[in-house]
Amino acid sequence: MPPAGPKLSGLQREVLALYRRALRMVRTKPGAAQPKFRLYVRYAFHTQTRSVSPRNIGAIEHMLRRGRAQLEMYEQKEVRDIWVSKEMREWEGKERSM
Template sequence: MSSRHSGLQKEVLALYRRALRMVRTKPPATRDKFRLFVRYSFKTQTTTVSPRQVSTVEHLIRRGRRQLETYESPTVKDCWVSQEMRDWERKDG
């Protein structure tokens, strides 16, 4: 049985899939950093924002799209990953 998603949920999932597809376009040496950046960004936002805060979620979607457009550029070859992100990855796996 499949669950139904709201329009906003579908937008978030589409943005996440687009971000993961962007990772595949980056040089193999930096893909892990991009993947961690994407996973961390989405996970931390889901724990700090309630799904009922529609205007906040909409704002984050717009901000995420703009940021993703920047990272999708072929000239962007690497991204910065903080120690906090690395620690989160070790803890969360």
């Protein structure tokens, strides 16, 4: 039996499930594009997380709906690459240097 961690709310479980689903989607993309998709997913979740209070349930639910819709689009097999901005690459560099 795994060690018991902190109890998660239903909303927290939904966010984590969406993040895991997004990371699984990355593995379905061509090898050369996977680092860009992974960076996009990490950047989107980390920056969005910091922009909203954990107590703002309405905003979190809205972000979940928007995230699911975006993910459904990116999960399509026709989507093979993604554009990554300079800002995302700079963020990645800062994250790695920490």
